[in-house]
Amino acid sequence: MTDDKVKRRLTTVLCADVYGYSRLMEADETGTMETLRRYRTAIARLVERRDGRIVNTWGDAVIAEFASVVEAVQCAVEIQQEISSQAADAPQASPMQFRIGINLGDVMVDGSDIYGDGVNIASRLQELAEPGGVVISSSVYDQVHNKLSVGFDCLGQRPLKNIAPLTSYRLTLGGRAAAQGSFPIEESTAPSERARAPRIGDRRELSSATNIVSDWLARLPRPLAAALTVSAFLILINLFTGNKIWFHWPVAAILFGVVLRMVLGQRPESDSKTER
Secondary structure: OOHHHOEEEEEEEEEEEEOOHHHHHHHOHHHHHHHHHHHHHHHHHHHHHOOEEEEEOOOOOEEEEEOOHHHHHHHHHHHHHHHHHHHHHOOOOOOOOEEEEEEEEEEEEEOOEEEOHHHHHHHHHHHHOOOOOEEEEHHHHHHHOOOOOOEEEEEEEEEEOOEEEEEEEEEEEOOEEOOOOOOOOOOOOOOOOOOOHHHHHHHHHHHHHHHHHHHHHHHOOHHHHHHHHHHHHHHHHHHHHOOOOOOHHHHHHHHHHHHHHHHHHHHHHHHHHHHO
């Protein structure tokens, strides 16, 4: 390429390759090549349907580009679902699975080929994906996270070969990783919306308990409810500020005063009824 012929553009790059391709070829060259051709045909059809184009298909890899980030992500999900469906229809001892990476970035254009960091990052993200999975860059996530009915697991900043670490996200569908029935979630994965679900459940249980206490206090006479609340507050202060127990004296005084007030407050009403 010469400098005067190089053009640049912002585009969405999708990179896919076969997981364990060398192992599959060693076990069955003919069967692997037939399966790869069939899957590539399906991928090309899905890419075209989403207004993308296949840039290259060297070895077991497929590189495609899309003008729309949303269309690229939808296409990746459809590719994994299509491959999973075909594998289910024709069970194999070692099914072929693809890993997909998607990046939105600046690329250099030379004829029908594209080069540069935009492509390299998509390729490295694909290496982070698990078999049957899809990993996207933060630039893609920013564009699609509120436009698609899929979930996202933040993988944090992962080291990438010859590229500065960047934040990436793994796609999930219905609480599972992007392909149907695909792979387990790593424990080392950074906190995500799904990982936070138990904490949300804990907060709901705490909120429910708080509501029960609030309802119980609301049924009590207002002076007594206020006294119990202040007493509980004093007890907590005592428990968290020192070893010496002192809360019983102020609590006893408060409760005695409230009970005395309630008793005396009822006497005039009782006497007036007696006079009548």
